[in-house]
Amino acid sequence: MVNKIVLRYKDGKSINGQTADFFPNKNTFHFETLNGEIIEVNVELLKAIFFVKDFIGNKDHKDSYVDTISGGGRKLEVLFNDGEKLIGYSQGYSPNRIGFFAVPADKDQNNERIFIITSATKKVTFL
Numbered sequence: 001m002v003n004k005i006v007l008r009y010k011d012g013k014s015i016n017g018q019t020a021d022f023f024p025n026k027n028t029f030h031f032e033t034l035n036g037e038i039i040e041v042n043v044e045l046l047k048a049i050f051f052v053k054d055f056i057g058n059k060d061h062k063d064s065y066v067d068t069i070s071g072g073g074r075k076l077e078v079l080f081n082d083g084e085k086l087i088g089y090s091q092g093y094s095p096n097r098i099g100f101f102a103v104p105a106d107k108d109q110n111n112e113r114i115f116i117i118t119s120a121t122k123k124v125t126f127l
Contacts, residue, residue, distance in 0.1 A: 057110040
């Protein structure tokens with residue numbers, strides 16, 4: 001299955017594209033940019049991988065994070081090293097893993113799910 005994703009690097013750079021071989025327990029995967037270039041991505045260089053509905057999004061959308069995600073796991077707040085906060089639900093957070101999936105607690109977001117790289121987080125708090 002091919003997934004539309006946005007790579008957000010720890011240095012702030014973002015790239016849109018797709019992948020068919022991302023696995024949460026692997027350190028690298030292949031990524032195809034929108035212009036067709038294939039690159040190998042080192043997960044540790046990333047802040048997060050955003051699995052998106054589309055690449056346009058809604059720049060005017062204000063996150064509310066009040067939705068309940070049935071079956072989404074435990075609600076948590078993620079504080080990234082760069083100061084960004086995200087509130088969502090996760091079934092698999094463990095500080096000893098390379099990363100974990102979270103579903104945003106805002107169903108109107110463009111993000112369907114996010115793979116958060118643990119080393120890019122300052123603090124993860126269960127709510």
